Amino acid sequence: MYVSGELQVVPISPEVSMTRYIAKVKCIIEASGLEHTMHDSGTNIQGEYAVVSRVVEQCMQSVLDNGAPRVLCYLKLGARTDKDSAKEMPAAEKVKNYLASEKH
DSSP states (O other): OEEEEEEEEEEEOSOSOOHHHHHHHHHHHHHHTOEEEEETTEEEEEEEHHHHHHHHHHHHHHHHHTTOSEEEEEEEEEOOSSSOTTTSOOHHHHHHHHHHSSOO
16 A cells, blocks of 8 residues: 655654754665655655555664664554555645646
8 A cells, every 4th residue: 555644753862952863764764765755844755555664663763772762753644546646746746836837
């Protein structure tokens, strides 16, 4: 099943900066080959559900392995059968194209 959604990994640590944890998370997602876009509050991610769930587990384990005593993960996923989501233009790009057109 092909899914798309948003992943937010939150290290719970006494450190002020979370950069080192999130940098490793980004490397895991990039190595997975999943289509993704990182932004300030998470990562939009899409791909086969089995791959996405495996990557989420790897991201959470990485945060723990790198010294954070706890990790929270917020994951929102959706799937659809009425369109081929793998070939569908991302919603943000559709909005950008719409605003660039004369339609609005």
